[in-house]
Amino acid sequence: MQCSTAGGAIRDLLLGRPPKDYDFVFHGKQEEFIQIYPEARKTGKGEKSIFICHGQEFSPLHNNDPQQDVMRRDFTINALLLSDSGILYAHPETFSDLKNRVLRPVSPHSLESDPVRLFRAARLHAAFPDLQPHGECLAQMRALPQNSLESIAPERIGAEVLKMCASPKPGNFLALLAATCTLSPWFIELDRADTIPAGPLAYHSRTVLGHTERIMNETAALAMQAGFSGSANKTRALAVWMALCHDLGKTLTPHYELPHHYAHEKRGGKLAESLGTRLRLPNHFIKAGRLASALHMKAGMYQRLRPGTQVDLLQTIHKAGFFTPFFLMVACDSNTPGITETARRDLDIINRIHLPEHLQNKGEISAARLREMRCASLRGHG
Secondary structure (H helix, E strand, O other), X not given: OOEEEEOHHHHHXXXXXXXXXXXXXXXXXXXXXXXXXXXXXXXXXXXXXXXXXXXXXXXXXXXXXXXXXXXXXXXXXXXEEEOOOOOEEEXXXXXXXXXXXXXXXXXXXXXXXXXXXXXHHHHHHHHOOOOEEXXXXXXXXXXXXXXXXXXXXXXXXXHHHHHHHOOOOOHHHHHHXXXXXXXXXXXXXXXXXXXXXXXXXXXXXXXXXXXXXXXXHHHHHHHHHOXXXXXXXXXXXXHHHXXXXXXXXXXXXXXXXXXXXXXXXHHHHHHHHHHHHHOOOOHHXXXXXXXXXXXXXXXHOHHHXXXXXXXXXXXXXXXXXXXXXXXXXXXXXOOOOOHHHHHHHHHHHHHOXXXXXXHOOOOHHHXXXXXXXXXXXXXXXX
């Protein structure tokens, strides 16, 4: 069966970048495709059906016409189809928009026909920071009614969020949603965040939303500098998600306490959990967001903590499995670039401490003695 490569993979090749994933369209009927590839799994309904086969996405060519198929895609930079015979089909604006770095919908009804494209626009703005949304894109995003956004399957938005977390400038995602008043209903926790000061002017000059965007961007950059640079890198994606969640509690600060945010870390955990659950994110992302909200303030003061508090904090983060992404985020939020290395060194120190045999297997007595020994090891090293 004849198949063509479509969308983002061709875009990336034209931009001189290695494609992250490939999507294909097949020429013919769905029944024929299933007969040839019986292992394919169908998702979706009707003409928008997608088949998953060997980890790749295949969809039927619209009306068996490549040019019609191109004109039904989301954005001009993605409106590309390369046949197996080498013929390249494109929207009339594709090449100029690629050259000028413009994010433009294919048609006046692109986002209306599939509202998840609103979040794809925000994700593309994060993946390609120099890509500027066209006025038509902004207008279509603002025009989408609330009920259209509410009808999107949460897994589809969650998939865009996970890709956003692996992007070089993930804060652009929230910035574009805020600019088009589309944080609600899926990111309702941040809907008012651009009206709330992040803290006293001596420490913060931005709103909660602006601060969150900055920390997301800086965390992504620091993670890439640390070697977590692959597009599917889980450590970087987790660190960025933690950056998104860390200050959610500030959106619940009573008005009379502003610009201070007392105990916001205690309020944010439930918000982080609600957001991750709503987007159907993997459980470890939900746990990571909750932990980032609860412990980022304490970790930001790490070098001023008592050895016992340091030991407890290090053990909690390590046992949860989020040590590196958590401290990458904290390094940016607290403006202490070396904190990740310091915390890692201290974790190695305390993990080398073991109870002598005569103190083992004594329950709480053993746990307390081990903690004392680990605290002593940190004091001795300091």
